[in-house]
Each structure stands twice: as structure tokens, then as C-alpha cells.
Amino acid sequence: MQQLKVTLRDVAAHAGVHPATASRALSEATRHQVNAETARRVVAAALELGYEPDLTARTLRTGRTATAAVLIPDLTNPLFPPIVRGIEDTLAERDFTALIANTDNDTERERRVLRAMRARNVDGFILLTAHRNDETLAALIRDQIPVVTVNRTASGPDVSSVSPDDNAGISAVVDHLVELGHTRIATVAGPRTLSTGRARYKAITAGLRRHGLPLPGERVVFARAFSEDEGRRCMTELLADTDATAVVAANDTLAVGCLDALRDSGRNCPKDMSVTGFNDILFMDKLSPPLTTVRIPHTEMGVEAARILLDQLLGRTTATKHAVLPIRLVVRESTAAPRR
Amino acid sequence: MQQLKVTLRDVAAHAGVHPATASRALSEATRHQVNAETARRVVAAALELGYEPDLTARTLRTGRTATAAVLIPDLTNPLFPPIVRGIEDTLAERDFTALIANTDNDTERERRVLRAMRARNVDGFILLTAHRNDETLAALIRDQIPVVTVNRTASGPDVSSVSPDDNAGISAVVDHLVELGHTRIATVAGPRTLSTGRARYKAITAGLRRHGLPLPGERVVFARAFSEDEGRRCMTELLADTDATAVVAANDTLAVGCLDALRDSGRNCPKDMSVTGFNDILFMDKLSPPLTTVRIPHTEMGVEAARILLDQLLGRTTATKHAVLPIRLVVRESTAAPRR
């Protein structure tokens, strides 16, 4: 008959020592303060009783929770689950837990989440929600709480970050389209308040310039969010008045909306218009047509972010680190040579 | 200059009362024990200082964490994120938090997760991982910890559950196919160790029988897992020797694999073979062809599960409850009348 809750005192009693001694014997760091034979007895007793230290009590005493908060815009967006898994699995290796919260890009909600997380004494934060002037981020830095941003970065403060190589990705896309013979290339750009939106937009202008190609204003539409609806709206707007033969969307979700708009307008992709995405989220290979896009290492990004955070939490380093992970162009059937 | 950590003693001092009084004044349930004017002063002080009670300390004392563990097979499976969001949002309304963990359908991993969760003193569990003889579930029930299973159920013990109406869903699918003129209907069934696999398989045999149609052994293949690979394998196996004109897959993921296998074999869906899925996960409307499937109320399932758990945790009831949520057949383009 296993007891419902085995406490340190139980273990100590069972081993015939004081709880303090038992505590020291059970912790790797303090074991040397205890006689080897005593330590052995305590460990044996702990094992026999099935002792699991109460994390709550430990936290109250030490102030550390072995927990990291993960703030994401919306778990339902297929970009995030693989990243979150990478984070969770990596944290778990060190017996850390992730607390996930969705902000829906809503400032008010984000504030609430932040308070809730801090009331829970989380040790650090992983933000997939950073925007250009991020008050959450600023608050964390002010209070010296370890943070890592993933995918998106913020301007200003020096914070560890993990992001895909936006520049290389967009460059590859542009090169690919130019190689196919496109010269009139348009873009559905992401929101300028998000680093991914800005970085990719800049990369497009740079990429086209490199090939001596222009990007006139009428070939650029900025989405107000990374959503299918916005993709559809932007594409429709472009279609109203453009001679472009290809559209570079700032991410897959926008690209999916673009494909919808093309279909609705009776146009064919890729015959009438090539479309590209970014991220290569789930099922992009199953669309009609399968989407040419830029594959980013989703899980790896999560893994790397968790590693960086753990390095800070375990005190192995305090230096900020910026990881830029390699991408790969995945050519599928949404891109083809322009008609004539 | 805000203090880094405002404690109850600070609030008490600021209001000129004892911490015990402050505690009582701040809790809805004990406020009546305190003089109204005193309570007002305490509340004002708390507000002014920006006091947030330390959840860790509260937990240590009360044994309640306001936390629910959510065990899912794999967050990366698009079926789960919407359910999890429903859970999280509903828990948040009562200031509860969800702790999410992935088990990958691996017993060993599940055991580890269970221990970790219990060390964290979670108040209750929501299991999306239940299988027929579930030892995790059994352990929780033995220790009288509140549990709700979602999507899948377990055999045996009486546990609260939330599931889609598998029976009605498959019935609707069968009716739809029969109406289109199909008489030779095959199935890629789910694993028999999972309730969803069994229930839907039974529903198919029942549905066909209702129409006086047979389901001979050569028209049934059981998948070993709900994966695309298994869908592909099962469909290939069926194609080797069948005169069926339609395939009912036990869920969308299997159906996606079926579509792949059909394409690989040079066949056309729906002309050569109709295919149906179950769940209507993300992007099923964007496949080629868009998948006819059964839409289940993902988010609602999560919401309902969280509600049931909260009812138990807040002591509003101890009765188990079985919610079966309504489904809706979504006819798209992967089903059509059989060729001739």
C-alpha cells in the first residue's frame, strides 16, 4: 500500500536521519556534505518509498519553478505546434515544463497572460509573439527575466532570438522566379509591425534589385495580418490592376488566401500567376496546386530556443545569442514559367 | 517605483492590519468575516501596490494549484490544437491553467509525464490519449483525481467523457455514399485499441447493414495508427484486390494517405473511387480534391471538457457526465456517383 503522499520527513524517518540531512543527501549539489554511507541509505529509502519532491514547496523556498512560459499568438496556426513541441521536448530533458498561452495578438490579453505567468513564478519566457515595440518584452527585460524570442524579433533591446533566415529564403524564392523567366513580380507583404513582415519585404526589394528588376508601388500590398482572409483580400486588390506574373507571399497562410482569390477570379495557378509562400507548414504539399515555399526548420527552432533559455536559466551564460537557422527552397507546382 | 514583489504582508502593513485579516479581506469567500470598511481599505491597498497573490505559496497551503494537465498524443496533429485552445480558454475564465504534455502514444513516455504532472500537484487531468485499457487512467481513478477523457474513451471505469457523435457521423457518411449510388463500400478502419477506431468501425457495419449492404472481409483494412503512412498502406492494400467504389476512412489523416495512394496508383478521386474522412481538420477543404468529411466541433469539445472538469474541481458536482457532441456531414468533391 503506497502512501498517497511521501514527504521528505518520511524518507528521513525511514533512513533514521534528520530531514535536513535527507535533503542534502538527495540533491546532487549538496550530497558531498553528507557521509557517503548515510547518503546511500537516504537514497535507498527515497527509492523504496517512491519519494517525489514536491515541486511547489521547493519553488516556494528556492524561487525557481523549472517552468518556462511560452507565449504564442494562436496555437491553431499550424506554424506553431511543431515549434512548441521542439520547445517542450527540449525543456523536458532538463525536467522543465512549458506553460503555453495564446495571446491572439491582443495587447490586453497579452497583459493578462503576463500577469498570470508571473504570479506562477515562471523562470523564463519564450515569446513567439514579439512585435516591433513590445511592451511585454520591455517589462521582462526591465525585471531581468530571461527571454528568448522565436521567429519574430523585436527592435531595440538586445534579446536572444531564434529566427529562420528570412533573407536567404526570400532570395531563393526571387532567384527561382527570375530563373523561370518572371520579370514582373509582385508581393503580398506581411504587416510592417512584425519583424517577419518587414524583413521579408526588405529582402524582396533587395532581391529584385539584385536582378535589376523594379518593384513599383502597385505591385505591393501589405496585409494587416498573417491570415487567409488578408491573403485573399490582398490578392484581389493586386488582381484588379496588375500585369505581374508572380506573387511572393510573405508566408504560407497568406499564400493560401492568394490561391483562393485566384481560383475565385477564374485564374489558374501557376499558368496565369505563380505564387510562393514561406514556412512550409503542414499540408502545403497537398494544396492544389502544391505550394512552392521556403521550408524552415520548425522543430529545430523550438529546440534551439529552449536550449538558449536553459543556458541562461542554468546559469551557464548570460550573453545574448542570435540564432539564424538555415532554410531550404521547396519547389512544387505553384510556380512555373510565365505564359509567353 | 514599483516593488519587484509585493506580498500580502506589504498590503497588510499598508492597510494597517494583520496579514491574516488582509488575506480574508481579499478572498471573496472570507470577505464577510471582515469589517466592510477594513476590507475596503485592504482592497484599495492591494490595488495601489499592484498585489498579485503568489500562487506557489497558496498551493503549498491549500493543496490546490488551479492547474489541469492536458495529455495529448501529439500537438503536431492538427486535430488537437483547436481542442486544446477550447480547453485553455475555458480554464482561463476561472483562472485555471493548462499544462500540456505530449505522449506520442508511448506508454513509457506517458508514465514519465504522469509523474511529472503529479509532482506539480495538478488538480485534474484531461486525457486525449485514452486507450482501451489505460493504466494512466486507472491510476488516476484509483487515487480519486478528477479526470475527463476527450475524443477517445476508455472501456471499463466510469469516467466523464466528451466525444463526437461517431455513430451519427459514420451513418451520415454511409447514407451519403449510398445515396450517390455506391453499393460496394470499403473501409480503412482505425486501430482497434482505440475507442474511435472501434466505434466507427462498428458504425460502418451497422450503417451498411441498415441499407442491406455487405461488408466482406476483403473490403476492410485496419490501420495500425491514425497516420498518413498507414492510410497510404491500407489503401494500397485495398486497391490490390477490390471492386469497391468508395472508401470510408476512419479519420482525415488516414483519408489523406488514401488520396495519396490513389494518386500514386494513377487513379482519380472521385471518378474511380470516392473517399471520406472524419473530423474535418485544417485544410481538408483545400486538398485535391477537397475532402468530404464529418465536421466535429473541435473547440466546443475542449470547452465542454474543461467545463466538466471545472465542475468537479470547484465541487459543483461529483457525478460523471458523458457529452456526445453533434456532428455535421460536409460534402465536398472527394465523393461522387460511382462510374456507371
Next chain:
DNA sequence: GCGATGACTGCAATCGAGTGCACTCTGCAT
């Protein structure tokens, strides 16, 4: 005028683990 009732409030213990400090005891050097 005195006891009783009840409304408030404070005291002190508690939850379980961790840790600074002090104490004991052994072994060794002077």
C-alpha cells in the same frame, strides 16, 4: 449591572523543502 452573544481581528501553526549556523565528535599536530 452583569453575563452572553457576536462581530472583528490577531496569533501562531501549517504546507514541504532548503539552508545558514551552530554543535558534536573524531583525528591530528603541537
Next chain:
DNA sequence: ATGCAGAGTGCACTCGATTGCAGTCATCGC
């Protein structure tokens, strides 16, 4: 023999909020 170092333990307090119990004080009834 005395002193000292150092290993090993135990004591007691801490973390912050909650709560059973007891104490204070005012009010009311008789």
C-alpha cells in the same frame, strides 16, 4: 594535554498565503 581543523548532523528559520483558535470589544437582554 590542549588546540584546531574539518567532516557530518541537527536545529530552527524561511519562503507567502491560509485558517483554526482564541482573544477583544461592543452591544444587547434581562
